[in-house]
Amino acid sequence: MDEKLMLSLLQKNARMKITDLAAALDESKDDVIEKLTELEKKKVICGYHTIVNWDLTNTEIVTALIQVNASPEREYGYDRIASHIYKFDEVDTMYLLSGSFEFVCIVKGKTMQEVAHFVASKLACVDGVTGTSTYFVLKQYKNDGVILIEDEDGKNDRLVVTP
């Protein structure tokens, strides 16, 4: 089975029906279900999420990118410190990076105060963390490959029938 094609189809549309997915992959329904279950078990598929543009709802949401400096530990490297950080619910996404700081965390909260409080009272206090810089998001243009603002690009004005 073309696993890569299956994943890219689901990445574009996680709600695709099994019958359509099977047709698009030229496989049987049962084989597709079996493969999906396997990929879910192996955590290749980690979930079927929805990309929400919260800006268009009445929900107050604040996003910040936080650079985190940290010192590595013998035996663990950065992983133990990271686990102390990513377990906080406020942390949406976290990466270890090369360069002048160690981690970047994407943190979400209801207000700027809430995020600031989280950084000062939780994140900066984790053992091994030596410094943070917080950048609040002002506008979201693109998320997970999806452009979230009005954009005429790709507006399809093809003729109805062409050779």
Place this chain on the structure above:
Amino acid sequence: MDYNEILSDRVKTIKPSGIRKFFDLASQMEDVISLGVGEPDFTTPWAIREAAIYSIEKGRTFYTANQGLQELREEICRYYQRRFHVDYNPKDNCIVTVGGSEGIDIAIRAILNPGEEMIVLDPGYVAYTPGVELAGGIPVTINLRQEDEFKLTPELLKAAITPNTKALLINYPSNPTGGFMTKSDYEKIVPIIKESGIIVISDEIYAELSYEEEFCSIASFDEIKDQVIVVSGFSKAFAMTGWRLGYVLANPVLTKAMNKIHQYIIMSAPSSAQYGAIEGLRHCYDEVLKMRDSYKARRNFLVKTFNDMGLETFKPQGAFYVFPCIRSTGLTSDEFCEKLLEDQKVACVPGTAFGPAGEGFIRVSYAYSLEELKVATEKIKIFVDKCRGNHD
């Protein structure tokens, strides 16, 4: 004054395109769901657009060399070597054209004398036969068959060659059938081409849209390479239809001859499109592959859906068309498409728009998202069930 009288005889004898007729019909209606388009649904990759914009900003707005920018020809030749293992050099073997369409035209005109025959395949792309007629040549058609998956077989080719045959025009992967020629399919016809000495114009515009099988260029057979004129372009693989950019690859004598026509009728292809294409060949191959994956999934979906509704459809190995057989509905291709349009507002193109051998088939394009294909095929199914109901 009757201006019809003053038209040239050649223009008068050329039939209007069957696509045109259907286009007029479909564009008069509102809310038509179309599966009738022969161009990608993807927008040109941004990197290509950005490179073209930059060239305009920099004032690179002059004629380029007749043959096209040296840099672009170098990239085209490298690309054909890298992807399809055929060696051409940018100086003697390559002309950048205004779309594959110009390539077809100058190739035909460079070799055909009035009264000489050119073999074209039926069903085939709409421009080939008129192209031969405009050059004063005689188109000789080979009727391809569904049971051969619309491949050109050695028997069919042999039977069509006469002492007056100058050339053969092929197009694989094919518009409209999605038919495909593998290396071993070509191995069977190459000796016939070699022996007869005819020229082959090979329209390879859909080369990158090959799915299970590796695309094989007929120019990759060394024994006939010099007899082949490759025509290709950026429209399909790089989603650049509106840019009008293509190219021809051929031996030095043929290239020089085609360039003679090209320099008088065109001068040079649009410069900004050429700068965009350089970027495409250098950096956008991943985008090409992504688009190909999408097409493949859509093809699978359509083949299954049409076969499930009882319209026999072979699995095409390339391009972005499926070619279902609609004979079981009791309708002709024209009737099927017209009634489908009236009844369900879905536009497909009758197979006969691509030649009489397309009777009994419709061309369905999958240059549409899976979601759109789903909606459209559900409507087609309703229509087919109705036809069957009336029929039984």
